[in-house]
Amino acid sequence: MTTIATSVKTTKQPSLVGGACIIASVCVGAGMLGLPSAGAGSWTIWSILAITLTMVVMTVSGWLLLEAFKHYDLHVSFNTVTLDMLGSKVNFFNNLTVYFVGGILLYAYITSFGLILQGSLGLESKTASVLFVAIASSVVWHSTRAVDRVSIILIAVMLLSFIFGVFGLTVKIDMSILMDAVNQQGEYAKYAMALLPIALTSFGYHHSVASMRGYYGEETKAKYAILGGTLIALTLYVIWILSIFGTLPREAFGPVIAQDGNVDVLLKTLGGVVESEKVSQAINIFSVAAILSSFIGVGLGVFDFIADLFHFEPSKRGRSKTWLVTFLPPLILSLLFPFGFILAIGYAGAAATVLTCIIPALLALKSRQRENGNQGFMVSGGKFVPFAVLAFGVATAIFHFLTMLDLLPVFKG
Template structure:
């Protein structure tokens, strides 16, 4: 969420909203495809187990690498970003605050899914309050000429939307948690509505956030933020130059911290459960401790040794995420429908044409990413 404004600075308001809306629809349907693929398995089954059973060992191994790569990179980014924000609050070195962040909040994931559920509710309420106060302070000052960049009428926007898609896709990358949600709710239908509700809430917040940022910070002033790879701290610093109220600035910082923390424990839970199943760690204190070490220590070490290495790696995360958010779910459901009882129970909408659409969207997003990396797409520099 915090990286969307800089990722969409070239596409600006209309095309950025269009890109994330299309992404939200496809990501919701692909999540439902996973639910359909899981429906004839035990509630405790995982993404790893189902992929191995339906698509085979080689495809599953590749999928596992992509899931861990994206999850690990996101945790790496959250740890680094939280360290930078807490550094200003606590007056300590960012490496120390990153360590504190991991050791204070990752135990919620180690404890249980219910603990994550409870702390997430609190964080969401906290986010809503700080978001309403902070964003309302920005929203009442939105300048329509800035929001729609009417000052520069000759500028093009659509070409930049292609480069935004990988970041937008990563913003809806919840799929490694679908098995956890299914087990938690006990059935596909409830999990289906949880997924839909979650993606709608996320989309609404993303759009409100983009409107508030783009309505206050001129497109031409995104240069310093983009130069630092869209670093959250750089965005907040640049935004601070156009926010007159110190209270609004503090609210935005508070919201940013809550957003990172809620994402951290959410992604952490998905990776945790995925690794526990992959390595067959027992659901005991000792087994969960092993899973905790594999989930949180590698990204923490990377954050301490290479604080901004995630800026480069997270670009690849968008392309890697297309594998397990689009391509694998569609392939799973196509194969699952040919198996025994595949036509009974919960079904994702759209039939075969929808699986083709989801796979095509994933492939195109990955292609756009690599084209961007090779300089083959327009690059906005501010």
């Protein structure tokens, strides 16, 4: 009996729900906290359109990575695949991009968590940031399954606090505010271009694609876990956008934008229009859970990437080396040079176009040129799909740099 039970236990496959929760948790931290401020210019309709378009493209681009990875061992990541398919120069640039995007996202979460705890618990922000990294990163150091379990718990906490907090907001939604009726001459579409880099980062789960493939042992289940995760994220984003934009007038985002979209400023501004203290607390709990879940999700992807890049062993000593390279640099930078959340996410979004759109498209096209490239897992749609993903990534990067040069309209409040 013991032998049979052990055999069944060891052959049990991971659930799609767990994988979807990992993908969703990677996404929602940046999205939930960054999209309201970044979308204040394009407002309700154009923000939702931009977010939905981005979700579709980013889901497909993750599938393109799976298609390229099918030729390799289950434990490889960007480094091995890109080096073999696209050469050392492209691989070097891609490695820099992967680490930069992952690092700056971790940096943004560490800084934001410290600011939130400073306001809610009275802790000094730097002390809170150090404690946050020490506790949260230990989950990533332990194992992918630990991240799975913690992600499910955090998603449950986010859903409960989200339901309670958003319900308190939805009952106060004013359609005139939601549709910005007071501003009859308002312009919205022109601000959507500046939103795309933030929206792209809000679906930036691609650090975890290789982890998902290794977790399930094949591409098809990983595909559906990715789709489930991005759908969960999109649903939460739309509900959140409707709740925030239906409660907080467009001009009220001026002070938040002036502080580079810092999360603590957004929460304080939102708290000023929420009459119920319990609702305000629920929103704060949600924000903390969102940052924590994204931190461990992104951390897992970067952790696996670093282990593959430097060939660190999966022993305790090897995982400790990987931990140092993954988490110590963003923590130090957060302590020395804290700056605005939206500013950090914007830079991450521009750089992320390389690893989330450009490289996946190039890898998929290269994969199909191989002798067995048309066998096994493939994304339908022919060459149109990778070229469309490539074009979206290039356009998004251009929009970010045009915004930084003040060549695109930016909403100031």
